[in-house]
Amino acid sequence: MKNFKEIRISLVEKTLNKPFLTPGGPKKRAVYVKNEKGNIVKVTFGDPNLSIKRDNPERKKSFRARHNCDNPGPKTKARYWSCKFWSNTPVSKIGK
Numbered sequence: 001m002k003n004f005k006e007i008r009i010s011l012v013e014k015t016l017n018k019p020f021l022t023p024g025g026p027k028k029r030a031v032y033v034k035n036e037k038g039n040i041v042k043v044t045f046g047d048p049n050l051s052i053k054r055d056n057p058e059r060k061k062s063f064r065a066r067h068n069c070d071n072p073g074p075k076t077k078a079r080y081w082s083c084k085f086w087s088n089t090p091v092s093k094i095g096k
Contacts, residue, residue: 014032014040015032016032016033016034016040017031017032017033017075018031018032019031019081019085019094022044022048025044025048026044026048027044027045027046027047027048028045028046028047028048028050029044029045029046029081029085030042030043030044030045031043031045031081033075033076035076036074036076041076043075043076043077043078043081044078045078045079045081045082046082046085052085052086054085054086060086063086064083064086067079067082067083067086069083069086069087072084
C-alpha cells in the first residue's frame, strides 16, 4: 500500500482540466479537476458504447437543450465536460 506522500505526489503529477480517453473504463472520458476544497478529483463522463454526433445540427441542438448547456455548472460535474464536447469548439482544441 502506498503511503500518503506517494499518493500526494502521484496526484500532483496529474494534468488538470485536460480530458483523456479511458479505455476499458466505465465511462468514455475522464478529466482531473480541483474541487471547491482544493482537492484533485477525477470526473468521468460519456457512454463508452456510443459516439457523439455533434456535426448533426438537430442532434446538437437537442443535446444542448436537454442538458441545459447554456448554464453547464462547475467543472467538477460531468455535465460541464459533456457540454464542452458538444460545443462549437473542435474536439482537438478542448483541454489545451
